[in-house]
Amino acid sequence: MEKVSWGIIGCGVVAEVKSGPAFQNCKNSELFAVMRRNGKKAEDFARRHKVPYWYDNVEELLQDNRINAVYIATPPSSHLNYTLQAIEAGKHIYLEKPMALSVAEAEQIRNALKGRENKLTVAHYRRKLPAFLKVKELLAANRIGVVRFADVKILQSSEAKIIANTEENWRVDPEISGGGYFYDLAPHQLDLMFHYFGEIAEMRGFSKNQAKLYPANDIVQGIISFRSGIQFRGIWAFNISEKDNTDNCTIYGCKGQLSFSFFGDRVSLKSVAGNEDFHFKPIEHVQGPMIQATVEYFMDKNTNPCSVEEGLEVMKIMNAFR
Template identity: 40%
Template sequence: MSETMNKTKIRWGILGCGNVTEIKSGPAYQKTDGFEVVAVMRRDANKAADYAKRHGVSKYYSDADALINDDEVDAVYIATPPDSHKLYALKVAAAGKPCCIEKPMAPSYADSLEIQKAFELKKLPLFVAYYRRSLPRFLKVKEWLDANEIGQVRHIRWFLGKPPNDIDLSGEYNWRTDAKVAPAGYFDDLASHGLDLFAYLLGDFKSVSGTALNQQGLYSAKDAITGHWLHENGITGSGTWNFGTHQREDLVEIYGSEGKISFAVFEEADVVLANTKGEEKLFIEHPEHVQKFHVENLKKDLLGKQTHPSTGKTAVHTSWVMDSILGNL
């Protein structure tokens, strides 16, 4: 571990070089000073080779164990579907290497906790790609909250809805809606981002409950979820996620004693502050590689300069929130 941190460059291997790594994350690891992507893995060797060639990566594998145990790989980024996160993460921990896992951390709180404990036992850094904690757009919301721009925060609510897409309607296989991979479907993939962000903005959740069902019957996973919760500081919250509505909608509203903050978790929209001084709207653009600041913060943490905002510990809390809303605990 200490030898890894003393290197001029920290050499990363990526497990699962699929779509998320093409623009969102992979180039961020390559372009961060002091980081280098030296190996990628995909079960389809031809696709792994193609990715490596296009992105200028020297080695590729079709076997995860080979990448994890490669002596030239100092740290591992797991970007496979969530049902395999635990399998690979435990192997990375056994190999004694720092790790960043794509969100959600795992399909269940129990699996997430097992991963976190494995890295804690070995005293290894563990991060999860809840990159919104590092994005300037949402840091502006945190700045307003920290400055008491809306007074005492009372309540937060989020509605996220979207129509079924062509894949949903066709019955074509999609791991994101396969209950064996993602039991709550798009909720697992999307709601985790917002709920994790709310814990960052407003503090950890104290109590959580909810209802989850499948209204449309288009796939095996849940498609309609509601939840309500209480933060440890007394702020109440509620959320509705429905993946069978007639149009897309993504709106978060934070109510305070002296104003309101509004923003979207996914849509490209203004962050809006309305209080006794008037209304302020700001559009803060995301970077081309949306995980840029998240990855730069990984480097700062690994070098001991600051603690990353999204660790295994914070992600386990988000997994607990998710399972509590789904009624799995």
């Protein structure tokens, strides 16, 4: 493979800025076609982003032999079906998070890949962003000593302004999203915890629909005991006062702590050796570094930046918490 020629399935809000342009900007990568069931919107996206071809049904896109990889950027309710079709069509896959509606669906995807040459990467793109790479580097350098526990708080009002706006708020319909705003945001936090701390020994959680503004639960909390002995606790609430909005993770060690936001650009280190802040410039197309790593993996130049097995582990955590 000399170049990864992409087709996007679902060119909506996320593909508009966060991911879509990155497929054109990455080395050895081109965005060849997009697909959306609304043909006028697919054509409009293609025209504005200078994409050569567009489709209004997934079968035609998958039959195009000029495309060797697809980005599935639809709501989770269609991830399983589109992924299985892409596997049968022989395409490599960059699959948006959460990778499916449920653990059972995620296992179907994993099983369908067995014995196939298709490669699949789950779009847990924060792994490749500079701020979170810095956190991993500081942990590896033992800057806060032996890690004891991590504490995550994602507290938002019912408007949930850190959620991408869409024409229809499908994220609060569990049949489409899998489980409300928690299912949309928690993969970012939980994948990083799994990425930093490794295998899980035990986990459990609780959830409730307190405000009853929509069908999904609006508060979720959970705890994890990692095999390394590191502990985790997290809470996601989408029913509080806007003035109390919080987006924070603090990792505590025996010699200090690391604190950072999942949607910010700063990492703070406090330790017995002194305090230090690390600042990072915002990335316009935020999935770009992960897409570049995925391209390199598809071309056999690097390892998988986030495997189907890792995506499945995150699904299991969300299921346990929900």
